[in-house]
Every structure is written in C-alpha cells, then in structure tokens.
Amino acid sequence: MDILIITISSILYFSVAHGAEPNSELLLSTEASTVESFSAAVLDSSSHSSNSTLTPWPEITNGLPSDFLTSDEGISTTASTITSASTGTESTKEFEEGSLPPAPTTPFPDTAPTDPPLPEMARPCDQMACRLPFCYCQGYQIPGGLSANDTPQMVLTTFDGAINMHNYPLYTQMYHNERVNPNGCPVRATFFVSHRWTDYSNVQNLYATGHEIALRGVALTGDQLNATYENFTEDIVAFQQIAKNFADVDPQDMVGQRAPYLKTAGDDQFLAAFDAKLLYDASILNPNTTPVWPFTLDYATPFQCPEWYPPCPLLSYPGLWEIPATRMVGPTGIPYGFYSAYEFPKNPIEVAEVLMKFFKAHYEGNRAPFTLNGLSYWFGTAEYRLGFELFLEQLLRLPDVWIVTASQLISWMQRPTPLSSIKDFPAFKCDRPRTAQPCDTGKTCRTFLEGEEIYFSTCKRCPFTFPYLKNYNGCFNDPCPTPIVEYADSVSALCCSYVVHVIMLLLALSVAIKI
Structure with missing residues (x-):
C-alpha cells in the first residue's frame, strides 16, 4: 500500500510540474484499477508537445516508470539513479523511503515536432575537408593524384x-x-x-x-x-x-x-x-x-x-x-x-x-x-x-x-x-553474381490503368492491374487474386489458342444443328 501511495504521488507530481491538470475521474478509479493502468492513464492525460527527441515511456516496474525524461539537456532521472545522457556518466543516489525524485528544472518546450531540417546551402569546394572515398569536389583534376598516362x-x-x-x-x-x-x-x-x-x-x-x-x-x-x-x-x-x-x-x-x-x-x-x-x-x-x-x-x-x-x-x-x-x-x-x-x-x-x-x-x-x-x-x-x-x-x-x-x-x-x-x-571484373536468371519466354498481360488498356510484359506472373505508383505489384500491394489470365508471346501459343477457339465454335454449331 505504501508503494501504491508513493507511485500515485510521484506521477501526479510530475503531471503538475509539467503543466498537466490532475484528472479527478482517474483519482476515483484507483480502487478498481491496477497500478500500471492507472499510471498509464495519468500519463495519457498529460499532453506534452516537444521538439526535443523524446523516447517512449518505458515499462512500469515496481509501481514506477523505470525512467523519466526531465529536461532537454538529456538528464534522465530514475528512482535510484541520475544518468546524464549527454556525457554517458552515471551517478547513484539512494532516495529515502517515501521521498520523491527531484523536480525537473527545465520544462518541456510547447512547440510541435518539426520535420528534419533541409540540407545546408552548398559551399565552395574545401579540398582539405572533402576526401575520398566519400567526397570529391575537384571536378577538373584527376582523382588520387594520378597522372594522365596512368x-x-x-x-x-x-x-x-x-x-x-x-x-x-x-x-x-x-x-x-x-x-x-x-x-x-x-x-x-x-x-x-x-x-x-x-x-x-x-x-x-x-x-x-x-x-x-x-x-x-x-x-x-x-x-x-x-x-x-x-x-x-x-x-x-x-x-x-x-x-x-x-x-x-x-x-x-x-x-x-x-x-x-x-x-x-x-x-x-x-x-x-x-x-x-x-x-x-x-x-x-x-x-x-x-x-x-x-x-x-x-x-x-x-x-x-x-x-x-x-x-x-x-x-x-x-x-x-x-x-x-x-x-x-x-x-x-x-x-x-x-x-x-x-x-x-x-x-x-x-x-x-x-x-x-x-x-x-x-x-x-x-x-x-x-x-x-x-x-x-x-x-x-x-x-x-x-x-x-x-x-x-x-x-x-x-x-x-x-x-x-x-x-x-x-x-x-x-x-x-x-x-x-x-x-x-574488383568492380571491373565480370564474375560478380546477379540474383536474376535469364528469361527464356516472357508473357504479355492485359492490364488497365484508369480505364486505359495497357499490355504489360514480364517473365513473372501477370498483374491484376498495370503496376504503377503505390501499386507496385499490380494488385495494389496485396496478394494477387487467382486465377490470372496470362497471354503468351510465342506464336505457337497464339496458334494453339486460335485452334481451341475454332474447335469450340464448331462444337457449338454442331449442338445447335442437332437441336
């Protein structure tokens, strides 16, 4: 019971310190809730918008989150340790039973997260800083200090x-x-x-x-x-x-x-x-x-x-x-x-x-x-x-x-x-393996894109629709349905299809004559 009281007090303290209003409905639900669910609910009631890199709330251990983020300087405070993320050093401080961790010294900024910044403006070539294999900016000079003859x-x-x-x-x-x-x-x-x-x-x-x-x-x-x-x-x-x-x-x-x-x-x-x-x-x-x-x-x-x-x-x-x-x-x-x-x-x-x-x-x-x-x-x-x-x-x-x-x-x-x-x-050698095998016989598939009929050729299975933006497999990135009608490119396959078609017509005519 003492641990439960300490847990609730700690969470409310941090919520108020960070600008969140205590939730009276949650206080009434403590008898019907576990310590874990109660803690998660209080945390959800605190809306923090920060532009700093905030890690997700960790799992709750012994009634308290195992880690609290408390400032933009990277200071991480726990119930038993104070860790400086910026220096990687760790100092241990035991708190007296029933006491609270120190209050955060820097409030969360109230600005919304932003997209990653754009690259900087390109500056003139700095030959001392730009070194191979990752950088080269001397466009008119031969790389590696080689002579033209070599x-x-x-x-x-x-x-x-x-x-x-x-x-x-x-x-x-x-x-x-x-x-x-x-x-x-x-x-x-x-x-x-x-x-x-x-x-x-x-x-x-x-x-x-x-x-x-x-x-x-x-x-x-x-x-x-x-x-x-x-x-x-x-x-x-x-x-x-x-x-x-x-x-x-x-x-x-x-x-x-x-x-x-x-x-x-x-x-x-x-x-x-x-x-x-x-x-x-x-x-x-x-x-x-x-x-x-x-x-x-x-x-x-x-x-x-x-x-x-x-x-x-x-x-x-x-x-x-x-x-x-x-x-x-x-x-x-x-x-x-x-x-x-x-x-x-x-x-x-x-x-x-x-x-x-x-x-x-x-x-x-x-x-x-x-x-x-x-x-x-x-x-x-x-x-x-x-x-x-x-x-x-x-x-x-x-x-x-x-x-x-x-x-x-x-x-x-x-x-x-x-x-x-x-x-x-190595890069000029010809023994580098490729994952693909040569295609002996391709097939032509009848597909559609926004109502337009497009014939699509591949050695693979025919797509349901024409592969395109956000539809990389021709089935809107879901498993393709079966069966899929495939159209062979070879003349023999086309002739075979024509013969079958003629036979079916003759059978239909013979049935009609008998009737």
Whole structure:
C-alpha cells in the first residue's frame, strides 16, 4: 500500500510540474484499477508537445516508470539513479523511503515536432575537408593524384527510355560477349528506364547479363518543372519495387537516376535522390567544353550553371555523386547532351570521326570519363548504327580505354586505381553474381490503368492491374487474386489458342444443328 501511495504521488507530481491538470475521474478509479493502468492513464492525460527527441515511456516496474525524461539537456532521472545522457556518466543516489525524485528544472518546450531540417546551402569546394572515398569536389583534376598516362580512360554508354521489342535486339547485338574490355570482360551499358511500354522480361535479361538498370521515370516523363519532392520520391520507390517484382532486379543495384531529357528540377529532385540513398544522379549537362570528372554534391558544383539551364542543385547532399553529361557542340554552335540529337552526316565513317573528335578532348586531356548518352530510335538509321559500332571497335583497340557502367565508374572514383593494376580492380571484373536468371519466354498481360488498356510484359506472373505508383505489384500491394489470365508471346501459343477457339465454335454449331 505504501508503494501504491508513493507511485500515485510521484506521477501526479510530475503531471503538475509539467503543466498537466490532475484528472479527478482517474483519482476515483484507483480502487478498481491496477497500478500500471492507472499510471498509464495519468500519463495519457498529460499532453506534452516537444521538439526535443523524446523516447517512449518505458515499462512500469515496481509501481514506477523505470525512467523519466526531465529536461532537454538529456538528464534522465530514475528512482535510484541520475544518468546524464549527454556525457554517458552515471551517478547513484539512494532516495529515502517515501521521498520523491527531484523536480525537473527545465520544462518541456510547447512547440510541435518539426520535420528534419533541409540540407545546408552548398559551399565552395574545401579540398582539405572533402576526401575520398566519400567526397570529391575537384571536378577538373584527376582523382588520387594520378597522372594522365596512368589513368584509365573510362567511357560510359547509356540509353534512355523504355526497353521492349523495338530496341532489345539492338542492345543484345551491340553488346555481345565478344566485345570486351582489356581484362577480357564483356562491355556493358547503363539503361535509364522509363516504366511505360517497357518489357520487363527484357529488363530481366539485360540485368542478368551484367548491364546496369537505373531510373528515368515511372509517372514522370519530362514535365519536371512541375514535379515536387513527393513526385520524385514516389517515382524512385515505385520503379525500384516494380523492377524487383517483375524483373528480379535487386533494389540495391538500382542506385542511379536521370531526369528525362536532362531536365533537372533543382533541389526537389536531388533531395529525393539523397533521401532515397541513391548513389548517383546523371542529369546535369557540363556547361563547359573542358571535360569534368564526376563529383559529389557535398559542395557546390565545380561549374556555374547558366541561367538558361534547367535548375541545378543549390543545397548540399553529402555522398550523392553527379556524373555530368558530356557536352557535344554541333556545327551550328548548339550544345547537346545526347548524341542522338547531334547533326551527324549520314556516313558511318564520318559518324565515327565526329565521335572520336569529342572523345579525344577527354583522352588527350584530363582523362575525365566520356559519356555517350543516346536514345534508341537514333539507331534506326543504318549509317548511324554502323558508325557508332565502328567507334566502339576503335575504342577497344586502345589498351587504356574501358567501357564501363555508371556504378563501375563511381566505384573507381571512390578508390582511384592506376592502369598498372586496373585489371585486378574488383568492380571491373565480370564474375560478380546477379540474383536474376535469364528469361527464356516472357508473357504479355492485359492490364488497365484508369480505364486505359495497357499490355504489360514480364517473365513473372501477370498483374491484376498495370503496376504503377503505390501499386507496385499490380494488385495494389496485396496478394494477387487467382486465377490470372496470362497471354503468351510465342506464336505457337497464339496458334494453339486460335485452334481451341475454332474447335469450340464448331462444337457449338454442331449442338445447335442437332437441336
């Protein structure tokens, strides 16, 4: 009984000390309540709104909570000890039986909890504070103090847009296993994938054979100026989950993004990538003709974005890498970030010569990575495709040129490795396992999105509706119902379906004639 009285007195004391009114109805209910329920009810009647980091109330032991938070300075008082959370030291003080712990000296602030603060404004590069592997801001200098002759010339080949039957054969033909880097590993590309019209069985095959899958957009298709932080965040989450569900792509391997058509949207886009813990963005076009190395966004960009550019980031995003797009200035003086927009002559040899001219600005300069960014429709012109493949063959004859993916490039940036030992660099090896297995036969599924009929292709089970934002598995994230009608892609399956349909019609006609 003495313990009960002490418990009730202690709780009321803290409630009044923190500005809460004693609850008379609760006082009348003590005989019908246990000590634990009574204590919890009194605590619920005290409304504290605090901007400090408050831990949940602990379990009640021996009639008293085992821990009371009493101040913003991190002082935690118990019935037997006083612990300083800020210093980690602990002093023991025994209280006399029936006495109360000391009253709190600092009241709880009466402000509501706020969202986490935004990152700071990006400051100019601080070379002493910015150190690899986590930070790099010297965009025009070779990382690791390497000389140009001891630095591998890395080339990125990237493609934007949907992957489907219109371009998948092209990708497999250009990136065959006989086209290899100096260590004998097949060259691979980076695909910034758009969700709609993508055949995820093709995505699964590209991923399983070592290509990199990155994000271009699920709902965002180029209207970035009106997109918000929430739009970008949901797009990242949706694509990672959809590619996982329908192509077996490990979300931990989907670490990069690119804004459609390089239309960056300022800090909303980069804050979403930072909060999603992406490794890199590849959306900013280098505004200068001098090649620039990838850099982290801990500090301000190494170049000034022109006023007519899409918005560049202004805040600091520690550890988020930016891979600038190579600037290709056309004959009329217009800069391009995609070779597919450049005014090439329709001659394969001349196409290869133009690409080689831009490549040499990197190869004979500071060896900054040369990024080849394109859209697959460009290869529909036979002369362009032949010129591009001729250029690739010319590159691979050079012993110090490596065609790599975006994440392989960032791995090298984090640990710069000279040419003398580059063949043993782990990220450039081709024995890294992938969780996905190649897809032998995909299936096409009839789905709907807001009343629109959309055919969705995958090696997995057909979804109930078109996978989209907040509906990552096509069944609104619940288990899919059964049975699901699946439509095979193969001609034999379609013919079989047609034959069955004809037989059923003939049976129906025969029954009708007999009647």
